[in-house]
Amino acid sequence: MASRAAIYRGMMWKGRSWAIGSRSMSSWWSNVEPAPKDPILGVTEAYLADPSPHKVNVGVGAYRDDNGKPVVLECVREAERRIAGNLNMEYLPMGGSIKMIEESLKLAYGEDSEFIKDKRIAAVQSLSGTGACRLFADFQKRFLPDSQIYIPLPTWANHHNIWRDARVPQQTFRYYHPESRGLDFASLMEDFKNAPNGSFFLLHACAHNPTGVDPSEEQWREISHLFKVKNHFPFFDMAYQGFASGDPERDAKAIRIFLEDGHLIGCAQSYAKNMGLYGQRVGCLSLLCEDEMQAVAVKSQLQQIARPMYSNPPLHGAHIVSIILSDPDLKSLWLKEVKVMADRIIGMRKALRENLEKLGSPLSWEHITNQIGMFCYSGMTPDQVDRLTNEFHIYMTRNGRISMAGVTTGNVAYLANAIHEVTKST
Amino acid sequence: MASSVAPLALSASAAAIRENPKRIGVGKRGGNLFFKGKAFGRVSLAVAVNVSRFESVTMAPPDPILGVSEAFKADTSDVKLNLGVGAYRTEELQPYVLNVVRKAENLMLERGENKEYLPIEGLAAFNKVTADLLFGANNPVIQQGRVATVQSLSGTGSLRLAAAFIQRYFPDAKVLISSPTWGNHKNIFNDARVPWSEYRYYDPRTVGLDFDGMLADIKAAPDGSFVLLHGCAHNPTGIDPTPEQWNKIADVIQEKNHIPFFDVAYQGFASGSLDTDAYSVRLFVERGLELLVAQSYSKNLGLYAERIGAINVVCSSSDAAARVKSQLKRLARPMYSNPPVHGARIVANVVGDPTLFNEWKQEMELMAGRIKNVRQRLFDYLSQKDKSGKDWSFILKQIGMFSFTGLNKAQSDHMTNKWRVYMTKDGRISLAGLSLSNCEYLADAIMDSFHNVS
Numbered sequence: 001m002a003s004r005a006a007i008y009r010g011m012m013w014k015g016r017s018w019a020i021g022s023r024s025m026s027s028w029w030s031n032v033e034p035a036p037k038d039p040i041l042g043v044t045e046a047y048l049a050d051p052s053p054h055k056v057n058v059g060v061g062a063y064r065d066d067n068g069k070p071v072v073l074e075c076v077r078e079a080e081r082r083i084a085g086n087l088n089m090e091y092l093p094m095g096g097s098i099k100m101i102e103e104s105l106k107l108a109y110g111e112d113s114e115f116i117k118d119k120r121i122a123a124v125q126s127l128s129g130t131g132a133c134r135l136f137a138d139f140q141k142r143f144l145p146d147s148q149i150y151i152p153l154p155t156w157a158n159h160h161n162i163w164r165d166a167r168v169p170q171q172t173f174r175y176y177h178p179e180s181r182g183l184d185f186a187s188l189m190e191d192f193k194n195a196p197n198g199s200f201f202l203l204h205a206c207a208h209n210p211t212g213v214d215p216s217e218e219q220w221r222e223i224s225h226l227f228k229v230k231n232h233f234p235f236f237d238m239a240y241q242g243f244a245s246g247d248p249e250r251d252a253k254a255i256r257i258f259l260e261d262g263h264l265i266g267c268a269q270s271y272a273k274n275m276g277l278y279g280q281r282v283g284c285l286s287l288l289c290e291d292e293m294q295a296v297a298v299k300s301q302l303q304q305i306a307r308p309m310y311s312n313p314p315l316h317g318a319h320i321v322s323i324i325l326s327d328p329d330l331k332s333l334w335l336k337e338v339k340v341m342a343d344r345i346i347g348m349r350k351a352l353r354e355n356l357e358k359l360g361s362p363l364s365w366e367h368i369t370n371q372i373g374m375f376c377y378s379g380m381t382p383d384q385v386d387r388l389t390n391e392f393h394i395y396m397t398r399n400g401r402i403s404m405a406g407v408t409t410g411n412v413a414y415l416a417n418a419i420h421e422v423t424k425s426t
Numbered sequence: 427m428a429s430s431v432a433p434l435a436l437s438a439s440a441a442a443i444r445e446n447p448k449r450i451g452v453g454k455r456g457g458n459l460f461f462k463g464k465a466f467g468r469v470s471l472a473v474a475v476n477v478s479r480f481e482s483v484t485m486a487p488p489d490p491i492l493g494v495s496e497a498f499k500a501d502t503s504d505v506k507l508n509l510g511v512g513a514y515r516t517e518e519l520q521p522y523v524l525n526v527v528r529k530a531e532n533l534m535l536e537r538g539e540n541k542e543y544l545p546i547e548g549l550a551a552f553n554k555v556t557a558d559l560l561f562g563a564n565n566p567v568i569q570q571g572r573v574a575t576v577q578s579l580s581g582t583g584s585l586r587l588a589a590a591f592i593q594r595y596f597p598d599a600k601v602l603i604s605s606p607t608w609g610n611h612k613n614i615f616n617d618a619r620v621p622w623s624e625y626r627y628y629d630p631r632t633v634g635l636d637f638d639g640m641l642a643d644i645k646a647a648p649d650g651s652f653v654l655l656h657g658c659a660h661n662p663t664g665i666d667p668t669p670e671q672w673n674k675i676a677d678v679i680q681e682k683n684h685i686p687f688f689d690v691a692y693q694g695f696a697s698g699s700l701d702t703d704a705y706s707v708r709l710f711v712e713r714g715l716e717l718l719v720a721q722s723y724s725k726n727l728g729l730y731a732e733r734i735g736a737i738n739v740v741c742s743s744s745d746a747a748a749r750v751k752s753q754l755k756r757l758a759r760p761m762y763s764n765p766p767v768h769g770a771r772i773v774a775n776v777v778g779d780p781t782l783f784n785e786w787k788q789e790m791e792l793m794a795g796r797i798k799n800v801r802q803r804l805f806d807y808l809s810q811k812d813k814s815g816k817d818w819s820f821i822l823k824q825i826g827m828f829s830f831t832g833l834n835k836a837q838s839d840h841m842t843n844k845w846r847v848y849m850t851k852d853g854r855i856s857l858a859g860l861s862l863s864n865c866e867y868l869a870d871a872i873m874d875s876f877h878n879v880s
Contacts, residue, residue: 028685028716029741032595035752038759041546062542070540077538084528084535088521090513091730094492127579127762134761138617143483161760165590198479233479264478278543279767290478300486307489308613309586309761310579315731316768 039157040397047395055393056415058406061209061374062278063243063341066408071341073276075334079323089315094303096125096284097318103325104269104284107241108252109259115288122298123286124306125313129239130158132268132285133202136235137166138305139287139298140200149235150191150201152176154399156209159202159237173201176211181367181379183213189226198231205238205267206251207373210401214244214372220254224261234258235266242274244373246342248335264288271321273374274338280317345374348407352376355416363423376402384422392418490609491850498848506846507864509855512661512827513730514695514793517861522793524728526786530775541767546755548577548736549770555777556721556736560690560704567711571744574751576737576758577765580730581691581722582610584737588687588718589618590757591739591750592652601652601687602644604628606830606852608661608689611654623647628663633820633832635665641678649683657690657719658703659826662854666696666825672706676713686710686717695726696826698794700787716740723773725827726790734769797827800860807869814877827858837875845871 037045043059057068065071095101101123105116115121126132140147149163152175163170173191177184192201203223208214215223227234236255242248258265270283285302289295306312324330353368368376380388380400388394394415396402407415488496494510508519516522547553553575557568567573578584592599601620603611604627615622625647626639644653655675660666667675679686688707694700710717722735737754741747758765776782801821808818821829833841833853841847847868849855860868 029595029739029746029750032746032749032753034749035756038546038755041543041764045545060543070542072538072540076541080535084531088523089527089729089731090521091492091511091724093496094489127766130759130763131761144479147479158760158763165757165760272543277541279541279764281762281764281766287480289480294478294480294483297483297485298480301483303489304486305617307492307582308610308617309583310733311582311610312492312731312733314579314733314766314768317766 043395043397046389050393050395052393054414056395056406056411058394058396058402058404058415061273061403061405063273063276063374063405064408066344066410068406068408068410071276073334073337075324075330075337076276076320078330078333079320082323083316083319092125092312092315092318094307094312095123095299096313097315097322099322099326100125100282100318101284103322105286107248107325108238108255108267108269108284108286109288110252110256113259115259119292120289120295121286122289122295122302123284124299124302125318126268126283126285126306127310127313128272128281128283129237129268129270130162130283131281131313132270132283133159133162133237134166135285135302135305136266136268136287137163137168139302141166141168142305143301144200147200150195150199152202152204152208154210155202155204156237171195175208176213176377178379181211181213181377182370183215183219185215185219188215189222192223192226192230192232195230195232198233200233200235201227202235202237203254205236205241205254207240207244207375209239209373210375210397210399211377212371212373212375213367213377215254217253217257220257224258224263227258227263228261233266234263235268237268239268239270240273240373241269242335242338243342246339246346248274248338259288264290271317275321275324275334277317277320280320281314282317282321345404348404348409348412349376351409351412352404352407352416355413356420359416359420361420361424363426374403374405376404378402378419380419380423387422388418392421394418494848494850497842501846501848503846505867507848507859507868509847509849509857509859509868512725512856512858514725514728514827514858515861517796517863519859519861522728524786524789526776526782526789527728527772529782529785530772533775534771539771544577544764544767544770546758546764547575547751548765549767549774551774551778552577552734552770553736555774557738559700559777560693560707560719560721560738561711561740562701562704562708565708565711567740572741572747574739574741574747574754576751576754577770578720578735578737578758579733579762579765580724580735581689581720582614583733583765584720584722584735585611585614585689586618586761587737587754587757588720588739589614589620590761591754593618593620594753594757596650596652599650599652600647601654602647602684603654604640604656604660606662607654607656609850611689625653627660628665628830630832633665633830634823635667635671637667637671637674641674644675644678644684645682647682647684650685651682652685652687652718653679654687654689655706657688657693657706659692659696659828661691661826662828662850662852663830664824664826664828665820665830667706669705669709672709676710676715679710680713680715686715688717688719690719691722692725692826693721694787694790695794698791700790711740716742723769727773727776727786729769729772732769732772733766734773797857800857800862800865801829803862803865804857804860804869807866808872811869812873816876827856829855829857831855831872831876833872833875834880837879840875840879841871845874847871 047057148169150171150173153172174187241251244251266287272278349369353365356365378400382398385398498508557575601622602625605624625643626636629636693703696703719738724730739750805821831853835851838851
């Protein structure tokens with residue numbers, strides 16, 4: 001690196017007098033390497049650059065309608081109409097929109113949750129799910145500096161980045177069972193048992209990303225019980241409430257089970273998918289505390305972490321969420337719309353599986369309909385994925401994760417055919 | 427360690443519960459949390475209650491700046507002034523949404539744009555206009571693609587990204603910050619684990635710039651330090667270097683191989699002119715220096731709550747700019763993945779449309795003009811009323827939203843306690859929160875606090 005810089009300087013400045021102390025043409029940033037492309041967001045970039053008319057994007061987890069178009073929900077448009085050009089833009093409090101937080105807690109903890117009544121939940125508006133996880137990770141580092149985080153294997157790639165940049169050491173626990181393309185429950189429980197008492201665990205509340213594999217209700221109850229025995233701390237990342245089954249109450253079942261069992265949980269919520277507010281960056285981080293006083297203290301500390309990161313969170317998306325959730329008609333419209341999205345995905349899962357079976361694939365594709373949420377862990381290898389991209393212009397992440405949101409009645413047959421082609425000789 | 431403490435607490439509480447089921451659990455605050463659970467019967471008594479991990483979490487102190495507004499709101503007096511946070515108010519002391527912003531929002535609504543994720547670096551249209559605005563579209567650094575621009579969460583977010591970048595690539599470097607500076611600067615560098623030290627800036631004797639002290643401290647710092655400079659309208663003092671002084675500062679920075687790091691939160695808002703307020707940044711760029719600039723649209727476009735700004739890194743080559751940009755993205759991804767779209771679209775629409783852009787410039791002149799008028803009125807009252815011969819002209823010399831009154835902490839507290847004037851403890855008042863009709867009251871309060879309290 002150093003010699004390259006020297007050669008560059010030599011070539012460019014031969015014969016020129018070089019002012020002492022002038023750094024005009026050499027750079028401070030010579031040791032800055034180009035960062036690797038983000039594995040998920042990089043897929044869309046590659047897709048966009050592809051000129052093929054057949055290309056299919058089943059990479060990033062953003063919902064598309066049956067025409068492959070992004071969707072802005074009607075309830076969102078209506079909320080926007082109500083606020084456009086009217087509202088002032090004053091800073092939100094550091095903890096974010098009180099209204100939005102109230103509504104978010106009702107959604108996650110239950111409309112009539114006693115914890116809300118008793119004001120035991122420390123909650124702040126966050127920069128969607130990422131921001132909620134990051135705030136928690138920084139909080140964990142600050143107040144429990146010796147703790148670690150146990151993350152499922154596999155998980156959303158950015159989870160690793162978040163806790164790493166927060167400098168909280170990570171461990172993984174087994175989760176996915178490749179042979180069945182389902183949950184490796186026995187290993188999961190074993191890992192929970194073997195972890196030291198009082199460990200911190202990241203759990204996906206519903207619609208596990210990237211596998212789509214969720215524990216059953218009974219399995220959640222067993223996990224909750226074991227967590228009590230081991231005194232583990234459950235941190236739920238809930239990015240798909242409503243989006244998984246179509247019913248937000250049902251999708252919050254795992255959290256409710258843990259709450260019933262007396263756990264003091266943490267929860268990251270996102271409105272990116274279930275309200276289609278991706279680019280608005282709206283979410284909520286909450287921590288259930290022993291009592292109101294503790295909740296107030298914890299909230300104040302969360303704000304203290306947010307202040308030097310971004311001072312206070314963005315208004316627009318939070319406003320949309322508050323309006324929708326606090327207006328009975330709009331909320332009811334939202335529930336309908338979220339069900340439509342979830343149903344479309346479920347429909348595409350069925351279609352993809354049926355197509356593959358019709359093609360006479362030697363493999364089992366049951367997992368496509370067993371799994372839930374936006375993603376399907378296909379079981380394909382990186383090489384097979386590369387073939388899909390290079391030969392068929394189908395874009396997805398190399399771990400074999402298919403974003404079902406990108407599947408349409410128009411492309412499902414093409415997709416099935418391509419998958420069949422690259423897997424039939426397995 | 428959490429795991430070693432918890433079992434002890436657990437067994438103690440388990441024993442307590444077995445002995446007497448009604449007894450409150452361990453933990454300082456007590457609270458019978460376990461028995462509040464509905465499904466208590468499901469769990470055997472051998473499994474004990476969850477004491478919170480966060481027992482030891484104490485209440486954080488109120489934010490010195492944002493906390494002021496909260497205190498103001500809680501005050502029920504008839505006469506009270508909020509001169510705390512720097513958010514512009516009209517003469518009627520109402521928040522102001524710029525007309526161009528309303529227009530842009532309506533346009534956006536009509537177009538029905540989608541809400542897809544922005545790329546990690548933000549909205550391309552925004553990044554282009556923001557760099558053009560700052561450096562001038564014809565600036566060679568822009569023409570040559572030598573600026574890495576990443577949309578960020580207003581000024582704070584831009585500073586934080588830059589700080590994280592400094593920590594990662596210059597782990598031994600220090601940032602020099604002015605004494606005083608915006609309160610959150612220190613928090614940002616602390617949380618990013620970047621060491622900092624202060625350079626003299628404010629001279630209480632003149633209520634002006636301690637220029638010699640500033641240069642001396644910048645010179646004394648180790649070579650290759652980052653020097654945080656306020657591009658215009660220094661916060662909290664309102665005291666800016668003159669063009670000649672900026673030139674001398676650039677000389678010293680070049681001599682010492684320091685890296686200039688500009689915080690530009692008031693471009694256009696200070697003097698009323700976007701170009702005038704960008705003078706210092708453009709001067710340094712012209713010198714061929716690599717530098718960083720954090721921008722914010724909170725004040726100049728009134729977009730406070732939308733959190734829109736950018737971090738710009740001027741590099742010596744387009745290759746370096748590309749690499750730097752990629753690493754800034756890598757820092758942003760685990761913080762918030764990608765930035766919020768709404769504010770970015772507003773800026774892109776306003777700046778990108780010639781009609782709206784001109785209208786914006788007019789609105790900005792109005793805002794800056796109101797502040798100048800209020801300064802004049804306040805100065806007039808103070809000069810009139812104060813027979814001590816004290817020179818209050820610094821109020822006119824200072825620029826931007828803030829004025830450093832020279833009041834100390836005790837005097838500032840007196841302002842609040844007796845006069846219900848809410849300001850920060852460093853003696854800073856936000857003129858944006860002052861109306862012409864309140865100037866006399868404020869003048870009285872300042873004089874009383876200055877002369878009668880030590």
